[in-house]
Amino acid sequence: MMQQKERVLIVDDDSTTLKLAAHIFEKAGYDVYTAMDGYEALNKVATLRPDLAIIDVMMPGMSGLEVCQRLRANPDTAWMPIIILSAKSGVDDKLDGFQAGADDYVGKPVSHKELLARAGALLARVKRMHQPKSRVIAGVGVKGGVGVTTLLVNMAVQLASQGISTILAELRSTRGTVCHNLNLTPSEGLGGILRTNPAELQPREVIRRLVHHSSGLRVLAGPTQVADYALTEAHIQMILNTLQSQAEYLLLDLPQIAGGGVQLALENADQILLVLEPEAVSVACARADLEILKSWGLADRTELLVVSRARSSNLMSVKDVEAELGVQALSVIPPSPEVFYLAASVGKPAVLSKPDSLAVGAIIKLTTALLDRFSASGAWRG
Ligand SMILES: Nc1ncnc2c1ncn2[C@@H]1O[C@H](COP(=O)(O)OP(=O)(O)OP(=O)(O)O)[C@@H](O)[C@H]1O
Ligand SMILES: [Mg+2]
Secondary structure (H helix, E strand, O other), X not given: OOOOOOEEEEEOOOHHXXXXXXXXHHHOOOEEEEEOOHHHHHHHHHHHOOOEEEEOOOOOOOOHHHHHHHHHHOOOOOOOOEEEEEOOOXXXXXXXXXXXXXXXXXXXXXXXXXXXXXXXXXXXXXXXXXXXXXXXXXXXXXXOOOOHHHHHHHXXXXXXHOOOOEEEEEOOOOOOOHHHHOOOOOOOHHHHHHOOOHHHOOHHHHHHOOEEOOOOOEEEOOOOOOOOOOOOHHHHHHHHHHHOOOOOEEEEEEOOOOOOHHHHHHHOOOEEEEEEOOOHHHHHHHHHHHHXXXXXXXXXXXXXXXXXXXXXXXXXXXXXXXXXXXXXXXXXXXXXXXXXXXXXXXXOOHHHXXXXXXXXXXXXXXXXXXXXXXXXXXXXOO
């Protein structure tokens, strides 16, 4: 793919300076736009969205400093790299420039090479900070043991097996089971992270604790023991910030709906899968959870997922569940005890150990539907 040219807006009331600077940047491979006063500059920023602005200070009407201040005050342009290029180059002038929000202040005359180098360094820095962000899918049970981990482990392995970079994080303070499902040596994963004060937690500490599965999936496993340290909101925030730049898909295996850290994780999710069984207690819990999710403004991104674990005529029909809750289920995983017990006993998730089973068919269909949904909303900027 051809690299898009970076766009520079040069603002100067002196047409000779303007032409010369434009020529230099064009020759260096930039798309160059020019403006001869502050108003024209603000208009061009709004319509052309340049990647960088180089602004003179002394201009009739609006000064370059004011242009700078206005760009910083507008949330749409507050991030924009700005270099001030001015004949006023005393220390106080420079301080005024930085005060107005400039990233760099260069006195005239400046060598063309230096100006290009400063512009290049500034743009590279912005690019480095512009990290890609994962698609986040959170699975949460209406109560314990309804099949969340089984579902997410299989979805995650299915994604990873297709070559899609995926991380599964089991965010809970009680003992995790993801490692057992994948036959990975239970590592300290999250348990180790929890012992660290979140204020001192470094991204590399989180990344170091990911374990790798043969499918390519990376896992942040829940604690191997009951954790002595709480999983705080600060921990979750730090973990999410870190992991969201590390994979295309981030799957969160969450305990039941609760305020604090779980709420924070759900707020960071693009898609929430609320998992329940087709029986009365689950339905009652689901009703309450849907209310909470609604009050948190998360109802729109929530889907209902019905997992039948047992074959029993006493279970409710999915239709009845949907009617009770007034919500359609996105997917129904059929009862398949043999499939999942085999998977557990060989430490190989069902998508790998029983790929032809009905349950795996349903999980793959669900995964594909979510992939389609996300690809329709734009590509990952990896
Ligand atoms: N469709 C299914 N049919 C039969 N058994 C299933 C099905 N889905 C999951 N199970 C089984 O149900 C049990 C609980 O599943 P799992 O550990 O995934 O639940 P969970 O919601 O993650 O539990 P926890 O609340 O402890 O985290 C496991 O033994 C699993 O093999
Ligand atoms: Mg679980």
